[in-house]
Amino acid sequence: MLAIFHKAFAHPPEELNSPSSYNGTKRPKLPEETLNEFLSHYPHKTFSMTFGDAAVLAYVPPDRPYSLHQRLFCGFEDIYCLFLGSLKNLFSLNKQYGLSKGTNEAMFVIEAYRTLRDRGPYPADQVVKDLEGSFAFVVYDSKAGTVFAALGSDGGVKLYWGIAADGSVVISDDLEVIKAGCAKSYAPFPTGCMFHSGGGGLMSFEHPMNKMKPMPRVDSEGAMCGASFKVDKFTRLNSIPRVGSEANWSFSDSQ
DSSP states (O other): OEEEEOHHHHOOOGGGOOGGGGTSSSOOOOHHHHHHHHHHHSTTTOEEEEETTTEEEEEOOOSSTTOSSEEEEEEETTEEEEEEEEETTHHHHHHHTTOOTTOOHHHHHHHHHHHHHHHOOOBHHHHHHTOOEEEEEEEEETTTTEEEEEEOSSSSSOOEEEEOTTSOEEEESOHHHHHHHHTTOEEEOOTTEEEETTTTEEEESSSTTEEEEEEEEEOTTSOEEEEEEEEEEEEEOSEEEEEOGGGOEEEEEOO
């Protein structure tokens, strides 16, 4: 999968952007160049959607529709979801949310996002923590212009993110596309974490009361790459991020 979001509203962590990206022969590409490269890898299978200058979503259907690491894409009421992997407790989650038995993981994530956005207040970290399995997803709310992404904690699915030439954030499970499009300004998306562009930024859903700490990365050539992020066990937050109205993060005082 591939998702690209304009810097005007995605607001990725500054530490993802490495000065080394502009010192070598391979420099970051513009979003349209990265999209074209992704499409060229799968010329006969890829489906993509472009939302003006705001966002691009691209999806490659799996070779086997019922594999453990499935790839799904769906949209509902201006909300779109790219999903990788599978949820072991999907049946019970659908029952909990009042969804039909045939609801797949991507549609469930959209419904969970809508619940957080419109009918909270529920802690977003608790909702994502309830997902059991190997998974990664990216949700784009095209009406509100917000991004919500998460990666499971078991490491069964890989996800990467980086910065394009124009400052847009690029998210993909295809490491080679990320490297080619972002040069040195990329890193693995941290496991057990979620990112919301509406103000909450990057946080751990396993340790929601702790801050995320950027960790320097150096490649085999000795060049600085975009930082990776780990939970800072010694620094705690003063509040718990939630998804509030208008798809923004609101903050409630912690007890």
